[in-house]
Amino acid sequence: MRIPERLLLGPGPSPVSPRVMQAMTSPVISHLDPVMMTLLDDLRQRLGWAFGAGEGAFSLAVSGTGTSGMEAAVANVTRPGARALVVVSGYFGDRLSQLLERYGAAVSRVTVEWGRACDPDQVARALSAGGADIVAVVHAETSTGVVNPVEEILAIARGHGAVSIVDAVTSLGALPLRTGRWHADVTYSCTQKGLGAPSGLSPMTFSARALEARAPSRSFYLDLSLLEDYWVRRKYHHTISAPLVFALHEALTAIEEEGLEPRWERHRRNHLALAAGLDALGLALLPPEPERLWTLNAVRVPDGIDEAAVRRQLLDEFSIEIGAGLGPLAGRIWRVGLMGSGSTLANVLLFLTALEHVLRKSGYRGGSPSTAVAAAESA
Numbered sequence: 053m054r055i056p057e058r059l060l061l062g063p064g065p066s067p068v069s070p071r072v073m074q075a076m077t078s079p080v081i082s083h084l085d086p087v088m089m090t091l092l093d094d095l096r097q098r099l100g101w102a103f104g105a106g107e108g109a110f111s112l113a114v115s116g117t118g119t120s121g122m123e124a125a126v127a128n129v130t131r132p133g134a135r136a137l138v139v140v141s142g143y144f145g146d147r148l149s150q151l152l153e154r155y156g157a158a159v160s161r162v163t164v165e166w167g168r169a170c171d172p173d174q175v176a177r178a179l180s181a182g183g184a185d186i187v188a189v190v191h192a193e194t195s196t197g198v199v200n201p202v203e204e205i206l207a208i209a210r211g212h213g214a215v216s217i218v219d220a221v222t223s224l225g226a227l228p229l230r231t232g233r234w235h236a237d238v239t240y241s242c243t244q245k246g247l248g249a250p251s252g253l254s255p256m257t258f259s260a261r262a263l264e265a266r267a268p269s270r271s272f273y274l275d276l277s278l279l280e281d282y283w284v285r286r287k288y289h290h291t292i293s294a295p296l297v298f299a300l301h302e303a304l305t306a307i308e309e310e311g312l313e314p315r316w317e318r319h320r321r322n323h324l325a326l327a328a329g330l331d332a333l334g335l336a337l338l339p340p341e342p343e344r345l346w347t348l349n350a351v352r353v354p355d356g357i358d359e360a361a362v363r364r365q366l367l368d369e370f371s372i373e374i375g376a377g378l379g380p381l382a383g384r385i386w387r388v389g390l391m392g393s394g395s396t397l398a399n400v401l402l403f404l405t406a407l408e409h410v411l412r413k414s415g416y417r418g419g420s421p422s423t424a425v426a427a428a429e430s431a
């Protein structure tokens with residue numbers, strides 16, 4: 053089967069660099085091979101570093117995509133009847149609230165308009181009114197392109213004694229994230245966005261407090277104690293995928309070489325370049341400026357333009373993938389991701405050129421013709 057080469061500029065997966073692809077071609081070894089154990093020890097340390105984890109934290113990668121990390125977070129802190137407060141500012145906050153309900157929590161929601169960040173006062177008011185055992189929030193809401201003020205929200209949650217769950221699926225390795233300094237208790241992510249590996253593992257970190265406050269897990273596969281038996285005590289639990297471990301290890305090595313902060317800065321710069329280019333094209337981003345993600349740009353579809361046809365033409369003519377809107381934003385936004393090795397100025401310029409070509413062919417007359425690339429470059 054011939055698989056086309058795509059430029060992955062959607063909400064994830066992001067492009068996988070040749071060195072990470074190469075790492076996956078190493079010989080397959082078993083999940084209990086001494087070399088695998090050394091790799092897992094190393095991964096724990098590197099993941100702790102990438103998360104900015106604090107003293108006594110336990111970091112690992114759960115087998116499965118970001119949703120498995122979300123479920124593992126919920127499964128290991130939720131006791132039946134626990135009161136959970138969830139910030140729902142988009143599709144993934146909603147998914148988090150559904151999972152908490154499935155695990156028996158009594159869920160209340162802080163509902164935020166899609167396209168806006170949560171005001172921490174909303175969380176403070178909800179906690180003062182009803183309290184909570186668990187506070188859950190999505191750091192980078194991929195469905196709306198918005199970054200939530202997680203540090204402030206966690207400080208409030210902590211003041212009320214709640215254990216926190218943070219979704220860092222679209223922020224790890226790309227946006228400032230410091231789980232230790234912010235006192236995040238359980239944080240999970242994915243491999244296929246800011247880290248630049250294929251999907252299939254979900255990096256997680258549990259603070260010392262979360263390890264103490266853990267609840268008996270109803271899930272066998274995602275039970276933290278059984279996972280610790282494997283990762284620390286080398287006891288069989290499941291057959292982790294060797295190629296995915298190699299890929300994650302190589303991706304983290306590349307991040308270490310680049311440096312976390314320079315990498316965040318690269319994501320910021322390329323986001324700003326794209327935003328300037330889109331502005332020259334007469335296109336607007338959904339969230340207001342200070343609330344925008346650097347990894348995911350939610351672009352409003354101009355009136356009279358068929359959003360699906362534009363995505364299809366980008367794919368057919370340029371082999372560029374971008375994402376559609378989810379839920380209430382379906383048909384109203386495009387989601388353009390600049391993540392991991394995909395966050396480059398070259399990709400920004402190529403995308404702007406391709407988008408302008410496709411839009412003009414569709415009859416779009418907004419913005420100033422042929423100025424987007426120059427605007428991006430000067431930004």
Ligand SMILES: Cc1ncc(COP(=O)(O)O)c(C=O)c1O
Binds near residue numbers: 063144192194251
């Ligand atoms: C913020 C957020 N949380 C969770 C997920 C679920 O991750 P996955 O699709 O890897 O299961 C996603 C996926 O895009 C996401 O963007």
